[in-house]
Amino acid sequence: MNLILMGLPGAGKGTQAEYIVDDFKVVHISTGDMFRQAMSAETEIGMKAKSFIDKGELVPDEVTSGIVKERLAQEDVKKSGYMLDGFPRTIAQAESLETITSELDQPIDGVIYIDVPADKLVDRLSGRFICKNCGATYHKIFNQPKVEGTCDVCGQHEFYQRDDDKPETVKNRLDVNIKMNTPLIDFYENKGLLYKIDGDKDIDDVYAEVQSVINGLK
Ligand code: ADP
Ligand code: AMP
Secondary structure, rough: OOOOEEEEOOOOHHHHHHHHHHHHHOOEEHHHHHHHHHHOOOOOOHHHHHHHHHHOOOOOOHHHHHHHHHOOHHHHHHHHHHEOEEEEEEHHHHHHHHHHHHHOOEEEOEEEEOOHHHHHHHHHHHOEEEEEOOOOEEEOOEOOEEEEEEEOOOOOOOEEHHHHHHHHHHHHHHHHHHHHHHHHHHHHHHHHOOOEEEEOOHHHHHHHHHHHHHHHOO
């Protein structure tokens, strides 16, 4: 199974990805996570990406498509399939992905677009916090850990807020992504691959719809 999870920042891609991986065992590939790892390891790609990410801009297509190409070629993807999260974000990236997936003979089975009205996303992003140990994502109002201050997944107690979720960056991130969104939706709709899901519901209700789309693709 090869999937793309699409949606504006804060739509719930990472949250749904955790459930999808548990149930369908695909390899979760988040370009945002890859860049954050590269930044904390201070690699060349990390240093290059940082200046864009700090401003809420997109990292240039050739850098982003390059890391995806390398990742998709790895053995685990061949065995279990992929679920891309946060890629592609431009038509140029979508076109590179066509080439990469056809070279690897791993075509896209479906693109799940999680649809949330843009005016809800500022609250989602500004309340997001993440477990320092395992990366599980929470929200200070909409998705709190079951025991306050303790990660449901790994039981650890330290959390952080992403720098780019701070108010000064959030607005630009949303503007940049909204501009790119419609052409990308059209791109996959024209290929007959797009499944639009209402993401403006409780996490479990959104997942029920995601699950039924994926089951229909099998
Ligand atoms: P993305 O990966 O698309 O940027 P996340 O999955 O990190 O989005 O979700 C953004 C924030 O919104 C997180 O704090 C998350 O806990 C919260 N969230 C995710 N899905 C929902 C939902 N259906 N309703 C309310 N809040 C949600
Ligand atoms: P995310 O974790 O998906 O919200 O991504 C965080 C940041 O990483 C984005 O605001 C971009 O700066 C960068 N990024 C992630 N994915 C891409 C992509 N496909 N193209 C360009 N930049 C990206």
